[in-house]
Amino acid sequence: MPSEVIVYESEIFKALAHPTRIQILHLLRDGERCVCExxxxxxxxxxxxxRHLHVLKKEGILSSYKEGLRVIYRVNDPKIFELLDLCKELLKNHWEKRQKTFV
Amino acid sequence: MPSEVIVYESEIFKALAHPTRIQILHLLRDGERCVCExxxxxxxxxxxxxRHLHVLKKEGILSSYKEGLRVIYRVNDPKIFELLDLCKELLKNHWEKRQKTFV
DNA sequence: ATTATGTATGCAGGATGACGCATATATTAT
DNA sequence: ATAATATATGCGTCATCCTGCATACATAAT
Structure with a gap:
């Protein structure tokens, strides 16, 4: 029986576990955007x-507000970008190690 | 068409997207462990x-070696723990904000 | 060779996720 | 009221994930 925090953590990771959703976060990196963008x-x-926006919102990663017909989404906590960057670093390390092993 | 790096990132997150696998990583935090532990x-x-160990190994997060009958698993890059910690911080921020909103 | 132990894998079930298509809802303009 | 626009949702389908059970595989001991 995992602790509740661990379950919540896994849900955050699940929300990030799709290329489209990571792309969306990158798009929102320099500010809010409406769906039409x-x-x-x-x-x-x-x-x-x-639907992908909904997944990110449901996990509290994004929030949104309406402006006329448009719905504008934004990142709640910029720390999410640290998470993405750290993951990329991890991949970089891993990749460099592989290179060293196989070359 | 997401970049390859983004696809790899999403696969890392997918590997972390299960409570059991996060628990396993916590167990391996202070050193390698055999399956029987x-x-x-x-x-x-x-x-x-x-199977969960296999998922983590397939993504390059864990590696393993045999010692007699036993198979010992260990974390490849301690940076994975930074990722877990950062995720927990994110949750903490989020939770605190909710408290402020709803109280 | 046989047995015991530790770990991995095949298979089947149910659950969940992603997508395409059509359509509903909300807002604005005419 | 009607039409147009922006976004969300219902539904069906296909794929993937998670789990339990049985069993295979590898190694060690007798």
Whole structure:
């Protein structure tokens, strides 16, 4: 029986466990964006994007507000970018080690 | 079409997206452990634990070696713990903000 | 060779996730 | 009220994940 915190952690990671959702976070890195900007940037169908946004919002990673017809999404805590960056560093280390091993 | 790095990142997150696997990482935090130590600590069936270990190993997060009958697993890069810690901080921030909002 | 021990894997079930398509909802403009 | 626009949701389908059970595999002991 894992502690509750561990379950919540796993849910955060689950929310990040899709390329499209990571792309969305990168798009929101320099500020909030409305769905109508996110959809064309991802070259993906609008309902699909809407669901991915919902997943991130449900986990408290994003929040949104309406402005006329548009819905604008933004990142709640910039620390999420540290998480993404750290993950990339991890991959870099791993990749460099592999290179050393196989070359 | 997400970049390859983003796909790899999402795969790391997917590997972390299960409470049991996070528990395993915590167990390995102060050093390597054999499966026969991990199984009772998790109170979970051995084949199931074995598969979760496999997921983490496949993503390059763990590696293993044999010692007689036993298989010993260890974390490849301690940076993975920074990732877990950062995630917990994120949760903490989020939770504190909720408290402020709802109280 | 046989037996015992530790670990991994095959298979089947149910659960969950992602996507495409159509459509509902909300807001604005006419 | 009607039409147009932006976003969200319902539904069906296919794929993937998680688990339990049985069993295979590897190593060591007798």
């Amino acid at each position: 996110i959809v064309p940037a991802l070259e993906m169908e609008q309902p699909n994007v809407s | 991990i199984v009772p600590a998790l109170e979970m069936e051995q084949p199931n634990v074995s």
